[in-house]
Amino acid sequence: MTKPTLYLHIGAGKSGSSSIQAALARCAVPLREQGFLVPGDKLEPDATVSGHQLWFFQGLPKDEPESQKKVLRRLLRCKNAMAEQECHSLVVSAENLINRRKFPDLFLDVDKHFRVVVIAYLRRQDQYIQAHWQQWGFKSHPDFDDWIANGLGDIANWDVALADWEAAAFKKQIIVRTFERPKLHGNDVVLDFFNILGLDGKTFDLGNTEQNRGFSELTLRIAERNRDLFDGPHDNRFFAFLGEHLGSVVYEKEGGSIHLGKEDRQRLLDRFRAGNERLRKTYFPDQETLFDESNLPDRLELSEAEWSQREHDLIWRLLFAMHRRK
Known part of the structure; x- marks a missing residue:
């Protein structure tokens, strides 16, 4: 018997995630009619749909085995609902899944029940760090330069983040996109995401695909x-x-x-050159660089x-x- 597919959108934040999630919420009903179940905020079927499960994953117990069991229980509930509603795919989105190490471990037993496809959109590090500071960083750090020098940690280190997912046996099922309009299907992250699902996004009422814009x-x-x-x-x-x-x-x-x-x-x-080069060789072997660096402002x-x-x-x-x- 063919296993259903779990499309697991892991982020990154500030890389079109809000736009993707808004489209998933808006199109939850027509997506279900085409065989794609978008679960509710707490990873449960037939619940309020916002298009993401970010806070569910953020609030999981620190006890990793217990969290792993909780995730699997919720996904199996979704699988049962999928069978009843004749859905073949489950679409889960939480941009924080790329941020914390050990998140991939929550899904180690999931591939016994689903064909897991991990989807990641990566933003060029200087752009991401600038957007991260605007959104979150300045609220807890008094100085940008000190944050860059001492507080950045693994933020935007996409090589480290994806290596954890690769080590969790998902390597052959990871789809990576760079968050650069010319490289996205239809020059739009939502259209690109729907294309990965095998759908033509233009046939859906997507509304405004520009969400959570950075401010001036x-x-x-x-x-x-x-x-x-x-x-x-x-x-x-x-x-x-x-x-x-x-x-x-x-x-x-x-x-x-x-x-x-x-x-x-x-x-x-x-600073991220070596890691970016590994990702380029792994996911974009025909490109000269992972990101376009020709026009730094x-x-x-x-x-x-x-x-x-x-x-x-x-x-x-x-x-x-x-x-x-x-």
Whole structure:
């Protein structure tokens, strides 16, 4: 008897994960009609579907054997539901699965019941580190340069992250994509992901495929000086407030980064060079490099007077937007 397929999207974060998950949630019903079950937030069938199971995996007990049993129990419930609903594939997405070592061990017995296909999207390290700092890093680290020098750890070390999954006997069933539009099917991460599933994403109502956009460096400067506004690394209420009232202004890119210049980016990429080369040979043997490094942006440098003027303009726009919404 043919085993059902488990498509396991492991991330990485800031590499289109939110867009993929929003599409999975939006299309859960039509996907089920085509044989793909998207489970609920807690890895259970017929539950509220948000398109991801991130917090389920994040909250698993530290006791690895117990966590392994819990994951398997939930997946077997899904398998039973799949049989009842005539589904052939299960689609699980949690971008934190690529972050912590030992996560692959949770799935060691799963391949007895499923054909496991691991899917990973990787972002060029300087871009990922910049986005990681914007999203989480600055809320718990007071200085970007010190974080890079002493607090980065294995963040963005895709070679180490994927080596754990390869060691867990999934090597022949790992699909790796680089998060670069020209290399994605249809130049879109959601269309690319659906293509991996064997589906034409254009036949689905995907809605807005741009989710969880990074915000502007102007917004970051303001946030960095007001860290007390944030209760923790996952508190994004301040950004949601700005986005609600100012819309796209909050996300407009000025070009470059206030923290990283071209030489800084090159040093970061050199730091990951050996690991990236192994991944290139393993997953992209026809490419010269793992990532396109031909157009590294310069540091975004404005005078304090220019930054102050931009901040004042942003405040006036915010005040007027709030007035109009009364």
